[in-house]
Amino acid sequence: MSTRDNGKWDAVVLNPLDQVATALGNLSAGQSVRVRSGEVVEVIVLAEDIPLCHKFAVRVVAQGGVIHKYGEAIGAASIDIAIGRHVHVHNLKSLRAQRNQLNENSPS
Amino acid sequence: MLDEFRGYVRPSGRVGVRNHLLILSVTGLTGPTARRISACLPGSVVIDFPYDGGLLGEDRAAQDRALAGLGSNPNAGAVLLIGANTVRVGKFTELFSVAGTPMTAITLDECGHDAVTLTERGIRAGALLSKVISGLRREPVSLLNLTLGLECGRSDPSSGLVSNPLLGLIADRIVDFGGVAMIGESVEWMGAEHLLAARAATPDVAQKIQAAVDRREGLAVAGGIDLTGNNPGPSNIAGGLSTIEEKSLGNIAKSGSRPIQSVVAWAEAPEGPGFHLMDACSYAPESLTGFSGAGAQLLLFTTGVGNSYVNASAPTIKVGANPETSERLNEQLDYACPAVFSGDMALEQAAEELFVVLVDVASGTRTWGEILGEGGESFSRMGASI
Numbered sequence: 001m002s003t004r005d006n007g008k009w010d011a012v013v014l015n016p017l018d019q020v021a022t023a024l025g026n027l028s029a030g031q032s033v034r035v036r037s038g039e040v041v042e043v044i045v046l047a048e049d050i051p052l053c054h055k056f057a058v059r060v061v062a063q064g065g066v067i068h069k070y071g072e073a074i075g076a077a078s079i080d081i082a083i084g085r086h087v088h089v090h091n092l093k094s095l096r097a098q099r100n101q102l103n104e105n106s107p108s
Numbered sequence: 109m110l111d112e113f114r115g116y117v118r119p120s121g122r123v124g125v126r127n128h129l130l131i132l133s134v135t136g137l138t139g140p141t142a143r144r145i146s147a148c149l150p151g152s153v154v155i156d157f158p159y160d161g162g163l164l165g166e167d168r169a170a171q172d173r174a175l176a177g178l179g180s181n182p183n184a185g186a187v188l189l190i191g192a193n194t195v196r197v198g199k200f201t202e203l204f205s206v207a208g209t210p211m212t213a214i215t216l217d218e219c220g221h222d223a224v225t226l227t228e229r230g231i232r233a234g235a236l237l238s239k240v241i242s243g244l245r246r247e248p249v250s251l252l253n254l255t256l257g258l259e260c261g262r263s264d265p266s267s268g269l270v271s272n273p274l275l276g277l278i279a280d281r282i283v284d285f286g287g288v289a290m291i292g293e294s295v296e297w298m299g300a301e302h303l304l305a306a307r308a309a310t311p312d313v314a315q316k317i318q319a320a321v322d323r324r325e326g327l328a329v330a331g332g333i334d335l336t337g338n339n340p341g342p343s344n345i346a347g348g349l350s351t352i353e354e355k356s357l358g359n360i361a362k363s364g365s366r367p368i369q370s371v372v373a374w375a376e377a378p379e380g381p382g383f384h385l386m387d388a389c390s391y392a393p394e395s396l397t398g399f400s401g402a403g404a405q406l407l408l409f410t411t412g413v414g415n416s417y418v419n420a421s422a423p424t425i426k427v428g429a430n431p432e433t434s435e436r437l438n439e440q441l442d443y444a445c446p447a448v449f450s451g452d453m454a455l456e457q458a459a460e461e462l463f464v465v466l467v468d469v470a471s472g473t474r475t476w477g478e479i480l481g482e483g484g485e486s487f488s489r490m491g492a493s494i
Contacts, residue, residue, distance in 0.1 A: 008451055014269070022265050022348075024450060025431075036451075052432065053265040053348035053412070070268070072300065074354040087350070089336055094351035096298050097328040097335045 011050075013037035013058055015071030020055040020087050022069075027056075047084035055087040067092055110463060111285065113470035114246035115253065115405075116185060119208025123253040124182035125405045125423060125470045128153040129238045131230070132179050133190045134200060135160035138216060141223050142190050145230035149238060153184075153420050155485045160196070162493030170490050174375035176203050177401035178485065181421050185241035186210040188234045190226070193217045210240050246472065252286035252381070254470065257399025257407045257422065258362040259293070261392040264347025264412025268358020270429035270448045270455065271410035276364035277459035278408060278466065279383060283366045286381050290372070291363050292398055293390035295324040295339055299353030300360045304385065309367045316371040320387040339390060347413045347430075362410070374488050375401030392417050393486030396424065400485070406470055416440055418477030420485050423469050426476065427462065442475050 010033040011021040021035045027050040034041050035058055042058075050056045055069070061081040066073050075092045085091070115123040129152040133142035139156035146154035155178055163171055179187050179200060187209055191197035194215050201213045212233040219225040258275050260267050279289040297304055301321045308314035328335050340349040349355050366383045374388035375398045388398040392415065399407055400421035407424040409415070414437050418424035425442045428434050434444035443465045447453035469475055477483060 012269075012451075022269060051348065053430065055265075055348065055350070069354055070357045072303070072353070072357050074299070074357065075351040088348070089345055089350050092350045094299075094336055094353060096352055097325045 009034040009036040009041050011035045011056070014069060017068045017071040019057055019059045019061050019065075019067050020069055021058050023050045023052055023054050023056065026050075026052050045084055047082060048086050050086055057081045057083050057085050057087050059083065066095075110467050111251055112248045113251060113254070113467050114472065115249045115470065116182070116244055116246055117249060118182045120180075120182070122182040122403075123249050123405070124185065125254075125472075126183040127185040127241055127244055128183055128421070129186050129188065129234060129241060130155065130179065130184040130421070131188045131190065131234060132175065132200075133157060134175055134196060135192045137192045138190045138223075138226070141226050141230060144227050145188070145190075145234055148231045149234045152188075152234060152238070153483070155420065157487060159487070159489075159493065160192070164491060164494060167490040167493075170374060171487060172199075174397065174401035174487060176200065177375050177377060177403060178397070178421055179204050180207045180209065181400055181403055181405065183400075183405050183421055184209060185244055186237035188230060188237055189213040190230060191215050210237055212237060250285065251282065251467070254282055254285075254406055255288040255378075255402075255404045256282055256290070257396065257402070257404035258289060258291045259392060259395055259399070259407060259409040259424075260359055260362060260411065261409060261415035261417065262343045262347075262411050262413050263355060263358060264344065264349060264430055265358070266428070266430040266433075266449050267410050267412045268354070268361060270445065270458075271412070271427050272358055272361035274427065274429070274445065274448070274455060274458050274462060275362040275408050275410060277455065278462060279362065279364035280366055281459070281463060283364070283381070283383050288378055288381050288384065288404075289364070290378060290384040290386050290399065290402070290404070291360070292374075292386035292388040292395045293359060294320045294385070294387045295328070295335075295390050296352070296356045296359040297321050297385075298325055298356050299351070300356040303357075304360060304363065304368060307363075307365070307368045309369050309382075313368055313370060316387075317368070317385065320371060320385075323387075343413055372402065374398040377403045389488050391486075393484055394488040396422075397485045397487060406466065408466070411441075414440060416477070416480075416482050417484070418475065418482045420483035423475045424477050424483070425462075425465060425469055439476050439480065442469070
């Protein structure tokens with residue numbers, strides 16, 4: 001898959017609270033990618049291949065830490081996640097509709 | 109400025125964007141006859157409800173509500189109503205008579221339960237109805253006559269980033285005209301329900317939003333399923349969505365920004381204009397029938413990785429922004445805007461373009477789904493039969 005090159009950015013962070021960026025093309029391990037967050041574009045080196053539309057960490061997240069996208073919680077890290085790592089079902093777990101959590105979280 | 113479309117003004121005053129001869133079979137017993145009749149009347153739309161005897165309580169009420177809603181959807185110019193017995197069919201003929209829709213009812217009871225006789229009578233009656241509605245003409249009407257249903261299926265992150273916010277802009281615009289717009293798929297409000305509740309027009313509506321999500325969450329837990337792998341499903345996960353919260357936050361972007369007036373049940377028509385929520389199953393075939401059964405004439409349906417399904421009653425405009433999907437699915441996406449995804453086009457500009465497509469389709473331009481015959485209706489079951 002080719003690397004997207006529009007001279008602008010390769011991935012986007014949707015909200016300043018977010019720990020993840022979304023890839024706007026198929027990105028490769030070792031690649032220095034331009035990540036836009038608001039008006040700022042920063043460069044991050046990818047630790048692994050990131051397919052189109054998938055997420056990668058732009059900040060370190062410790063195991064158990066809540067991960068945000070759109071500025072809202074989308075789940076928690078199941079292991080420590082380093083910058084540039086793929087963030088997906090292998091290391092990001094939903095906090096909803098789980099048998100042992102519903103009782104604690106459901107409104108009484 | 110676009111503020112009108114060309115539609116069929118019905119005797120009820122409601123406006124159709126299509127002029128279907130609807131062949132509506134209200135019992136599973138007459139489904140094959142309905143399909144035979146439809147095959148003999150090109151252009152007709154057939155809905156063959158697969159149940160009847162044994163339906164109970166809430167389920168019975170929901171099914172009859174959906175059938176009544178589909179038969180009185182203004183996209184139906186005329187209805188050929190088919191059933192087994194005159195009692196059940198009579199219930200619907202009364203309803204459709206009130207709406208003033210040209211209609212003929214035929215039953216197996218009146219044909220000695222001979223399906224061949226029923227087929228012949230149906231073809232003749234349907235042909236006559238078809239002739240009658242072919243004389244109807246479109247006329248310019250305000251966009252406030254539109255009721256939109258907004259759906260997403262086989263989503264990926266391009267849906268949440270671009271396509272769904274795009275539908276949100278369209279929903280706001282229709283609501284501002286005085287029309288109606290709604291989203292369903294209540295399991296996909298989970299993790300985003302606080303954002304919807306904050307827009308509720310009254311505390312009661314906010315409470316209903318939370319209750320709808322709690323009920324779906326309870327169903328998932330009671331069913332013993334891990335939502336990850338189910339919703340998001342395998343195609344969502346392959347596309348890059350990781351959790352139900354992430355999917356929900358993208359999903360509700362379709363709802364735009366206007367106050368939420370009510371929470372209705374599956375196939376229940378919202379009362380009054382504005383934006384509404386439908387507490388219903390997220391599976392697209394059932395969800396879309398919920399919208400057309402609730403009176404929506406026009407549907408907008410975003411996809412990330414591709415989804416060919418459309419509704420039979422209401423034209424379904426397919427929208428996508430994933431660059432690979434946009435390139436691949438020429439005969440599926442009625443509007444694609446990969447340039448917004450890549451940052452080369454403003455979302456607002458795409459909304460202007462999509463609005464033109466919407467008005468065109470409302471005025472008669474066919475969607476890919478219509479051209480290719482991808483439409484169907486699917487009925488959500490609410491309980492067991494006896």
